[in-house]
Amino acid sequence: MSRILDKKTSADLLKLLVFVVVTSLATAVLVVTIGNLGFGSSRTYKAEFSDATGVNKGDDVRVAGVRVGTVSKVEIVDRTRALVTFSVDDGTSVNGGTNAAIRYRNLVGQRYLSLTQEVGDTQRLADGATIPIERTRAALDLTVLFNGFKPLFQALSPDDVNQLSFELVQVFQGEGGTLEGLLAHTASVTSTLADRDEVIGQLIDNLSLVLDHVADRDKQLTRLITSFRTLVGGLKKDRNAILDSLEDVSTLSVETASLVDGIRRPFVKDIKELRAVAGNIDKNKAELDRALQVLPIKLDKIGRTAIYGSFFNFYLCEFQGRVNLPGGVQVPVKYETGSDRCDLG
Numbered sequence: 219m220s221r222i223l224d225k226k227t228s229a230d231l232l233k234l235l236v237f238v239v240v241t242s243l244a245t246a247v248l249v250v251t252i253g254n255l256g257f258g259s260s261r262t263y264k265a266e267f268s269d270a271t272g273v274n275k276g277d278d279v280r281v282a283g284v285r286v287g288t289v290s291k292v293e294i295v296d297r298t299r300a301l302v303t304f305s306v307d308d309g310t311s312v313n314g315g316t317n318a319a320i321r322y323r324n325l326v327g328q329r330y331l332s333l334t335q336e337v338g339d340t341q342r343l344a345d346g347a348t349i350p351i352e353r354t355r356a357a358l359d360l361t362v363l364f365n366g367f368k369p370l371f372q373a374l375s376p377d378d379v380n381q382l383s384f385e386l387v388q389v390f391q392g393e394g395g396t397l398e399g400l401l402a403h404t405a406s407v408t409s410t411l412a413d414r415d416e417v418i419g420q421l422i423d424n425l426s427l428v429l430d431h432v433a434d435r436d437k438q439l440t441r442l443i444t445s446f447r448t449l450v451g452g453l454k455k456d457r458n459a460i461l462d463s464l465e466d467v468s469t470l471s472v473e474t475a476s477l478v479d480g481i482r483r484p485f486v487k488d489i490k491e492l493r494a495v496a497g498n499i500d501k502n503k504a505e506l507d508r509a510l511q512v513l514p515i516k517l518d519k520i521g522r523t524a525i526y527g528s529f530f531n532f533y534l535c536e537f538q539g540r541v542n543l544p545g546g547v548q549v550p551v552k553y554e555t556g557s558d559r560c561d562l563g
Contacts, residue, residue, distance in 0.1 A: 259308040260287065261485040265318040265331070265349040269356040272298035273320055278330040280305045286310045289331060299351060304331055314339025318349050329357055 233428075249489065270292055273401045279287035287306035306312060315338025323330050343349075432439065453460070537553040 221226060261303045261308055261310075261312070261345050262290070262303065263312055263343060263345075263347055263349065264301055264303050265354050266295065266351040267299075267300045267302060267318075267320065267354050267356050270302055270320060272327055272329045272357060273300075273302060274329075277328070278323070279306055279333065280330055281310060281333045281341070286333075301348075302331065306333075311335075311342055312347075312349075313342050316343075316349060317353045317355070319355040322357060347495045 272291060273292050274336035275291060276287055277289040278285045279289060287304055287310065289302060289304045293301050293303075302318075310333075312333065313335075315336045317334045317336050319332045319334065320329050322328070322334050441532075535555055537551070539551045541549045541551055543549060
């Protein structure tokens with residue numbers, strides 16, 4: 219029994235150790251990622267700025283957008299300047315032509331230190347050297363910038379404001395375009411508007427004409443609005459009656475459906491018989507047409523006979539027809555009476 223417990227305890231202990239090791243490694247990776255920690259050799263430099271507002275310990279140091287180090291300390295020197303101490307990877311070249319600038323990382327206010335290479339001394343600076351204020355540039359003052367665009371921002375949606383703000387920051391920081399490009403686009407828009415000045419003028423004239431017509435019909439427009447308001451008020455007042463009538467309409471629809479359902483079979487039968495009658499008429503249309511043509515002549519003769527008295531003598535001279543037998547067999551029938559009156563025509 220004790221051996222079984224020892225084996226089970228050993229297995230559980232092994233699982234616990236594996237869990238602790240994996241958790242520790244994951245935590246270490248997370249700490250390194252979030253803390254921007256590096257394990258290679260690095261060099262420490264300093265840079266003087268006229269304003270380092272918003273720069274904090276741990277902010278990134280980037281070259282061409284790639285993180286190469288971190289800010290380790292921010293302090294004041296001579297009561298007028300800020301001294302930023304930062305460290306970069308040993309493979310990063312910081313020399314006499316290196317310029318340092320504070321730039322916005324995002325609109326929240328986070329900054330980072332950007333190192334750029336200009337024409338100058340290419341000899342690498344010694345560890346702990348300071349980049350003078352002549353080769354540094356403070357961050358853009360967003361408050362002054364956004365106050366200048368405040369009238370424009372008031373006419374835009376929040377999403378458009380955020381997008382435009384980000385683009386402005388990128389432009390004025392020298393990223394994603396240049397101020398000359400922005401002005402060129404603005405000039406292009408202005409030129410396009412100038413080319414369309416005639417069309418815009420015609421549009422304004424037409425709009426003025428429309429407004430004049432509307433102003434001439436102000437009484438009719440007022441009367442229309444008043445009538446529409448009265449209509450809406452009446453509908454609101456009679457809304458209960460209207461809603462109640464909808465229930466009656468629904469009941470009527472159900473009753474009508476039941477009525478149609480009751481006469482459906484006879485109605486279908488009548489339609490079939492009507493189709494048969496129409497078929498017979500179509501088959502005998504020639505005889506029917508001839509009868510209709512002869513009928514006026516016959517009526518004229520009958521009318522002449524009737525002027526001598528209100529009496530008529532009819533004689534059956536001949537009878538013709540067909541008898542339908544079972545199986546679809548038709549037998550023709552023809553009978554002549556042989557009356558003497560028939561010979562008189």
